[in-house]
Amino acid sequence: MYPEPPAKTGAAHAASETPGTAAAPASAAPTADAAPGPRQLHREATTSEILRLARAQLAEVGPAGLSLRKIAREMDLVSSAVYRYFPSRDALLTRLILDGYSEYGAAVELAEAPVSRDDHRARFEAAAAALRDWALANPNSYALIYGSPVPGYHAPQDTIAAASRAGLVLMRILEDLRAAGHAFPAGGEVFAQGDAVAHLRDRLGPTLDAGHIALGIDVWSHLMGLISFETFGQFTNMITDPGRFYRAAVAESLTRFGL
Amino acid sequence: MYPEPPAKTGAAHAASETPGTAAAPASAAPTADAAPGPRQLHREATTSEILRLARAQLAEVGPAGLSLRKIAREMDLVSSAVYRYFPSRDALLTRLILDGYSEYGAAVELAEAPVSRDDHRARFEAAAAALRDWALANPNSYALIYGSPVPGYHAPQDTIAAASRAGLVLMRILEDLRAAGHAFPAGGEVFAQGDAVAHLRDRLGPTLDAGHIALGIDVWSHLMGLISFETFGQFTNMITDPGRFYRAAVAESLTRFGL
DNA sequence: ACTACAACGAGAGCAGTGCTCTCTGATAGT
DNA sequence: ACTATCAGAGAGCACTGCTCTCGTTGTAGT
Numbered sequence: 001m002y003p004e005p006p007a008k009t010g011a012a013h014a015a016s017e018t019p020g021t022a023a024a025p026a027s028a029a030p031t032a033d034a035a036p037g038p039r040q041l042h043r044e045a046t047t048s049e050i051l052r053l054a055r056a057q058l059a060e061v062g063p064a065g066l067s068l069r070k071i072a073r074e075m076d077l078v079s080s081a082v083y084r085y086f087p088s089r090d091a092l093l094t095r096l097i098l099d100g101y102s103e104y105g106a107a108v109e110l111a112e113a114p115v116s117r118d119d120h121r122a123r124f125e126a127a128a129a130a131l132r133d134w135a136l137a138n139p140n141s142y143a144l145i146y147g148s149p150v151p152g153y154h155a156p157q158d159t160i161a162a163a164s165r166a167g168l169v170l171m172r173i174l175e176d177l178r179a180a181g182h183a184f185p186a187g188g189e190v191f192a193q194g195d196a197v198a199h200l201r202d203r204l205g206p207t208l209d210a211g212h213i214a215l216g217i218d219v220w221s222h223l224m225g226l227i228s229f230e231t232f233g234q235f236t237n238m239i240t241d242p243g244r245f246y247r248a249a250v251a252e253s254l255t256r257f258g259l
Numbered sequence: 260m261y262p263e264p265p266a267k268t269g270a271a272h273a274a275s276e277t278p279g280t281a282a283a284p285a286s287a288a289p290t291a292d293a294a295p296g297p298r299q300l301h302r303e304a305t306t307s308e309i310l311r312l313a314r315a316q317l318a319e320v321g322p323a324g325l326s327l328r329k330i331a332r333e334m335d336l337v338s339s340a341v342y343r344y345f346p347s348r349d350a351l352l353t354r355l356i357l358d359g360y361s362e363y364g365a366a367v368e369l370a371e372a373p374v375s376r377d378d379h380r381a382r383f384e385a386a387a388a389a390l391r392d393w394a395l396a397n398p399n400s401y402a403l404i405y406g407s408p409v410p411g412y413h414a415p416q417d418t419i420a421a422a423s424r425a426g427l428v429l430m431r432i433l434e435d436l437r438a439a440g441h442a443f444p445a446g447g448e449v450f451a452q453g454d455a456v457a458h459l460r461d462r463l464g465p466t467l468d469a470g471h472i473a474l475g476i477d478v479w480s481h482l483m484g485l486i487s488f489e490t491f492g493q494f495t496n497m498i499t500d501p502g503r504f505y506r507a508a509v510a511e512s513l514t515r516f517g518l
Numbered sequence: 519a520c521t522a523c524a525a526c527g528a529g530a531g532c533a534g535t536g537c538t539c540t541c542t543g544a545t546a547g548t
Numbered sequence: 549a550c551t552a553t554c555a556g557a558g559a560g561c562a563c564t565g566c567t568c569t570c571g572t573t574g575t576a577g578t
């Protein structure tokens with residue numbers, strides 16, 4: 001809903017994926033999903049080509065500049081053909097957002113994974129650094145997923161699950177910390193027990209109580225605030241060395257965990 | 260540069276204000292700026308009417324939905340006429356951004372002002388609460404000024420000065436704190452002396468050293484991160500009571516100042 | 519093997535956008 | 549009173565998202 005088409009409902013649906021693929025499984029061979037079929041292959045190829053070009057455009061001109069017609073042109077397609085694959089520009093955007101969350105989460109996981117499991121401090125530092133690095137490397141994707149939401153666009157439930165992936169990496173470190181018998185400093189208890197919602201708790205083990213989850217979310221928000229300010233240019237003429245500044249904040253965060 | 264016009268340079272200029280007003284002072288009466296002149300009056304009236312409608316539209320459909328043509332229609336003007344007052348949509352947006360920063364800063368100042376000067380704790384709490392309240396009351400303006408920047412849009416120097424206004428309220432509290440002989444806890448010293456840049460230091464007295472300014476910026480970023488997450492919907496299914504959560508974070512911030 | 523159906527792409531077209539250019543009155547300063 | 553300036557009108561360009569129709573073609577069921 002970026003440049004806002006004529007009028008429409010205003011509240012974006014933007015939910016449905018590629019309709020054909022999703023509506024298909026009723027027919028064909030239920031033996032297995034054995035036979036891909038040349039048509040479906042073509043469909044998948046086209047879909048991912050659209051996404052590839054969309055991502056390229058996103059990186060170049062940002063979310064607002066993304067144009068279905070331009071994508072069609074680059075594929076030697078007529079604009080209406082693209083609508084066979086994505087029902088609207090919004091749907092494409094939704095898909096890009098979802099992918100963005102995944103990539104972001106994957107990047108953070110990848111950075112944190114190789115660190116020795118019981119070196120919680122190093123794990124946190126690695127994850128935090130990856131959080132910033134990815135944002136700086138993919139500013140437009142970052143803006144898409146953590147910047148201002150498209151007006152009238154209410155994130156479908158899919159996105160809110162995907163959104164927490166990067167944050168969960170931090171949470172798991174806290175979890176392991178707790179499992180290792182670590183005692184969090186008393187200061188963190190300003191966060192009430194009921195602040196973190198059940199949904200998030202289900203994705204974590206029972207080791208952490210809501211207060212500690214809330215502490216984790218607070219720290220996460222803190223880091224994301226710094227990253228957003230930096231990538232959105234708010235630190236211009238304010239902070240000379242954002243990298244060092246960020247590392248200092250990370251160090252401060254560690255003390256909040258008692259590390 | 261939202262829906263990106265044809266091609267143009269890509270890098271937004273977006274600097275110039277209402278050109279007539281700025282280019283005028285060579286002629287007329289340099290005795291004083293005494294005589295407003297009926298024509299100039301009309302110009303100012305029209306300009307502010309445009310801004311009024313633009314703000315209304317912004318609040319309703321967000322930055323991306325802002326349409327010069329629609330504004331013109333609502334004023335019973337033809338679209339090209341609006342260009343007599345703002346050279347481009349970008350210029351209008353720039354103006355709205357500037358105004359947004361001002362309003363935001365004013366709101367925070369207004370909330371902090373009535374608090375007894377030597378109750379630094381209450382002053383901080385009032386300012387922090389205003390920070391969040393304004394954002395929640397004006398989500399689209401907030402998104403405009405603190406959300407993802409318009410792609411290709413490089414903030415003119417004017418904006419970066421205006422941007423710090425709300426943050427400065429917090430800084431002044433630290434300043435007063437320091438002036439009152441308050442000793443900041445040792446932990447804050449993870450922030451290196453050189454992090455805060457000269458520009459910001461000039462707008463504050465010499466009482467605060469760069470390390471404490473950096474601490475202030477960090478806390479400010481933290482709060483803004485929380486506010487952004489909340490207004491941009493990132494806390495959905497994550498935090499049950501964002502208000503209480505925010506207040507807890509504010510309390511934690513106070514301890515960082517030794518309050 | 520044939521047929522009915524669904525998918526796909528093309529093309530035209532609608533309503534909207536930002537922005538430019540030219541022309542015509544009104545108006546303000548000389 | 550004259551003239552330069554300015555505001556607005558109007559037409560038009562290039563672009564957007566999206567819809568609809570219409571042949572073609574692959575696919576699946578009989």
